[in-house]
Amino acid sequence: MNQLQQSMRPTSVPVMSCPPISWYAIQTFFSKELKLAQLLEEKGLTCFVPMRMAIPTSEPCAPPKLVPVVHNLLFLEKTDSEAALLELMKDIPIPFRLMRNRETRRIYEIPNRQIVDLRAACDSSYSGNLYMEADKAEARPGHPVRVIRGPFTGLQGKLTQYKKKYYVVVTIASLGVLLHIPRWYCEKIG
Numbered sequence: 001m002n003q004l005q006q007s008m009r010p011t012s013v014p015v016m017s018c019p020p021i022s023w024y025a026i027q028t029f030f031s032k033e034l035k036l037a038q039l040l041e042e043k044g045l046t047c048f049v050p051m052r053m054a055i056p057t058s059e060p061c062a063p064p065k066l067v068p069v070v071h072n073l074l075f076l077e078k079t080d081s082e083a084a085l086l087e088l089m090k091d092i093p094i095p096f097r098l099m100r101n102r103e104t105r106r107i108y109e110i111p112n113r114q115i116v117d118l119r120a121a122c123d124s125s126y127s128g129n130l131y132m133e134a135d136k137a138e139a140r141p142g143h144p145v146r147v148i149r150g151p152f153t154g155l156q157g158k159l160t161q162y163k164k165k166y167y168v169v170v171t172i173a174s175l176g177v178l179l180h181i182p183r184w185y186c187e188k189i190g
Helices: 003-008 033-042 082-089 112-121 134-139
Strands: 022-028 051-054 065-068 073-077 096-098 109-111 129-133 143-147 156-162 165-172 175-180 186-188
Touching: 022 033, 022 112, 033 073, 082 096, 109 112, 112 165, 112 175, 129 134, 134 165, 134 175, 156 175
Parallel strands: none
Antiparallel strands: 022 073, 022 096, 022 109, 051 065, 129 175, 143 156, 143 186, 156 165, 165 175
């Protein structure tokens, strides 16, 4: 950091004082994830709905359009306590629930690094993805890897084989994404 950057930093706030960003997983019902995200963003909150390009099944000749990867799931950046968040969201007319850890019953908090990986995995310009429930994706045999080449460099997941192709598995909340990545683009970790 150069002297100009150091002089512009507030002196009363230590460098490591900012808490790491985390996210909540939210389940909606009746495919209302996009509408809920819109309402939350109108309240100044940051949301992420994993999207992919797909051809509408009702119109096979129509051009592909962005659709949610899975319905009824979105991610909300944590900006305050659970109580403050629920107070802010109490007048939202769409039914939803914050996903909770099964053992602790606490709200499931997702580290920002996992959301960054999920955003990369759901890149709509990449067509080598498979989507499934997290439990099924996690049950696939494999070993931990880090991608070291290509557009997903830095992504961490589990390398597995499915239908004679190699995939890196990324799971968050109830969503599992299998990214078709050549195994020689990966290095074992852990």
